[in-house]
Amino acid sequence: MYEAIEQLLANNDIFTLSTVLEYWDGLVMTVQLVFLSLIIGLVLAIPLAIMRTSENWLVNRSVWLFTYIFRGTPLLIQLYIIYYGVAYIDGIQQSMFWPIVREAYVPTLFAFVLNTAAYTTEIFRGAIVATGRGEIEAAMAYGMSRGKCMRRIILPSAFRRALPAYSNEVIFMLHASSIASVVTIIDITGAARDVYARYYAPFEAFTFAALIYLCLTFILVFGFKQWEKRWHRHLRPLSS
């Protein structure tokens, strides 16, 4: 087994330094893209989730429409619409925004942010709605205002409840980011496609990409496990 691997490495003319560097650049791109979209998406999702649980019909329904549209259509379609659509807006090519949206990076980030924000909003909404009635009644009895109750009682426990579902969303986002390669971004998948096209070696090129994704997923799963250990300490069974 060990010798077989050694021989495979000795005979390989695909994974030279330059291809490995290509994968490295792809890895940096993927991590950057996913990290930024998750952070921005999260920041957007918190107020949206609160609005989504609002009793005001208009506020509630307009956020519902947003999440419905972005959860109801494939991310690939959203990316195509945003990436190709933006170039055909009248006058945009003469405007000051053109140098920014001309790059594939910004339209892609935009699509990813909106998509993950929609999913995260619904995850948080579920967690907010599931807050025990007793907790809210107790907060009211202490004379907390709505805002204070949201800040001190509902949100902290909702975040705890949402954590397992949110960790899933993070991993989904990592994998969904592979479609960025269709709009010329060289992420891990983009690097794999280039290597594949150069050497006609789909198995090697994509297996290597898959291994990188597996490592990233492992890090994420491990990180969330530690986080859950902290936040869900009260849910752990007694050790005795």
Place this chain on the structure above:
Amino acid sequence: MKKTLVALFGAVVLSSTAVQAKDWDVVRLAVDVPYEPFEYRAPDGSLTGFEIDLGNAVCEEMQVKCEWIVQAWDGIIPGLLARKYDAIFSSMSINEERAKKVLFSEAYYNTPTGFFGPKASEVDPYNPETLKGLRVGAQRGTIQDVYATENYSSVAEIKRYTAGDDLVNDLRGGRLDVVVLDYPVGVSTIIEADGGDAYKVLGDNVQLGEGVGVAARKRDTDLIEMFNKALATVKENGVYDEINAKYFDYSIKK
């Protein structure tokens, strides 16, 4: 149980060798659509174009039934090796790397590669300095991709696309400055599709590769033999020239 399995397996192996030894009644041909004017869809959805016509003529000559199978370019060789079809008839330029994986027929056409860009562009494709800081687009895994990478990647940014129409879309959307593309395809999809106002051919064309051939699995030497014979006949008897004249006002015969 084990014995039945072995027997069953043996039967499968035997019957599959029997299938391999068959005469070719049906040949499944893969094409990457659209690649105007070589293969594209007519308004009614049917396949049409130079290679579709030529392929049908060749099949008639070989007296086999041909089925066209639409396959995206970047999976076209793996699809052949995975037996999803028997041959690739899709403007595949003959080159060394590909010849390691597939068996090529004699070339049946050769077209130059062209450089396309906006009307105001001052790019000279033979002087890489004029491409400094620009974005150059090519279809991933084509000989144009290899050419652009070799010549321009040190000065310009190379953008690679899975499909030819995405490439043209990004030129129209202003995201690309130079497109390196098969010349007739570029004329048809960039210059003519736009009415000839906004884009132009940059500099002179360049001849890349050894021409375009039919590709089959390495073991199917008999099939390639059949293609070579039929191609030679249609090139001789005027059928080729007739199809050529339908799509081009110059000869691309090789």
